[in-house]
Amino acid sequence: MGSIEKRGKGSFRLSVVTGYDSKGKAVRERRNIKVKNKTLARQELAKFEAEILSGDYTRPTYTRLEDFYKEWTKKFAEDHFSPRTLREYINIIEKRILPQYGHLKLAEIKPMHIVDFIDGLNRGEKRLDGKEDPLSPSTIRNCYKAFNSLLSVATDFGLIKNNPAKNIKLPSPTRKKSVAYTKDTIDKMISSISEEPYIKQVMFWIAFVTGCREGELVALEDKHILEKKGAIRFEQSLTQLSGGELKIKSIKNGMDGTVAIPNELLKMILKIKSERKREYIMLRDRWYDPDRIFLFSDEEGKPMRPDSVSQWWSRFRKRNDIGEIRFHDLRHYSVTYLIQQNVPTKSISQRVRHRKIGTTMDIYGHHIEEVDQVAAGHFDVFFQQKNS
Incomplete structure (x- = not known):
């Protein structure tokens, strides 16, 4: 049941009874409106009542x-x-x-x-x-x-009925400059990495072969190496808090997954895994986290920080004159290499754990088009036979 109270010229207050309290006093919801006349106010009252009865009404909040x-x-x-x-x-x-x-x-x-x-x-x-x-x-x-x-x-939280920021159109995002993929660069990286410490070599190969991110790489534990399947399970990432504390978090976009790796890389990883387990047994009382054995850690089991990987890589590429290639770009090199080897896009998307295949298409579409043009060229032979 609703009522209208005139508050001034063109101003009305709508009131709708929504129930009664324990003393029998009516509980009302009110809304102030500005319309030209009482007829229009009655129309607004009908809308107000319908809004309350349908459950769509949210009481206005005075929170700033x-x-x-x-x-x-x-x-x-x-x-x-x-x-x-x-x-x-x-x-x-x-x-x-x-x-x-x-x-x-x-x-x-x-x-x-x-x-x-x-x-x-x-x-x-x-x-x-x-x-x-x-x-x-x-x-x-x-x-x-x-x-x-x-x-x-x-x-x-029920403080406002609708989010006013919803459906606001934004400027079109600028497409990131694609990584300049060349076989010469890959060959130079592979040649140079062989001169690095063994553990750094393994880090490079995992990143290049699986397309993982820095945080995912340093978060790898012994349990994530699936020896029988010849694969690595990516299900967590490591981040550093402002105070320096390291924290385990979920994979970006919640896209965990298992990635197959070459047998030779598996052997390299198992060697490091064995060393970490031996250190764990020897230093169990002083181990960084008794429940975790990180593959890439110091002698007491504390994992590497994600930024320390980037810092090492920066020094490495400068020493070897590799160019402005970030460690994260190994992920892009991995995808581009697979595209040029004609691996199906869906398989690549699953491998690098993109939520949608469209993400892979958006980022690497120009490389896919190049390979597609080569594929189209294979059909030239039929037209040559026809013309001859």
Whole structure:
């Protein structure tokens, strides 16, 4: 049952009884509206009643965005984001979002606020370094993701009915410059890596053969080496917290999987696995983690940091004049090599644990097209026979 109260010129308050308390007093939901006349107010009242009866109504919250940000951090973000992503989002929220929108109540934030925010970033108005150029599409997307996370969680917590950041269109992402794949570069890397310490050689070959990431590589334990299957199981990654502590987390996008490896590489890995187990037995009381034997660790079982892999690789490629190839680029070299060997794209996608085959197509489509052109050339023989 609803009623209308005139509050002023063109202003009305809608009231709908939703039940009664223990003393028999009516419990009401109210909404202030601005319409021209009472007839239009009755129409709005009918909509308001239908919204409440259908269960779609969410009581407006008077929580400001800057206050909810503290709750978002404690009750959601710390458990759902990697330390690196969390630091990036906090920096964006505190330096870009709260100064402009922190004073607003959650219910006051509209899609147009998000559009204006993105537009300002796109025109370079919100740069923090004083430059006038627009921010890159990827940076703008990260800013949007941080804002969207705040409002999405507020929706999930029942503080607002709808997320105003949902369905906002963003600038098209810039395609990353593809890694210059050449056989000469691969040959030079393979020749140079043979001069490195044995454990570094194994790290290189695992990354090149499986396409794993740095964090996944240093998170490998003895249990992940499947000797009978001749494969490696990737199910976790290692990250370093701001205080220096190492933390095990799930694989990116939750895409764990098993990757087959050559028998010679398996032998190399088993040699390291045997050494780690021997060290574990000798130093069990002083072992870094009694429940884990990491393959790439120090003499007390503490695993290598992901960034230490990149640092070693940087020194290695400079010593051997290999060029601007990151350790992560071995993942791209692995995929490109398999494409040129005519391995089916679906198999490659599964091997590098992309969630969708479309991801593989988007990143490596130009290489796939090149191989496809070579494949088309094989049919020339039939047309040559026809012409002859």
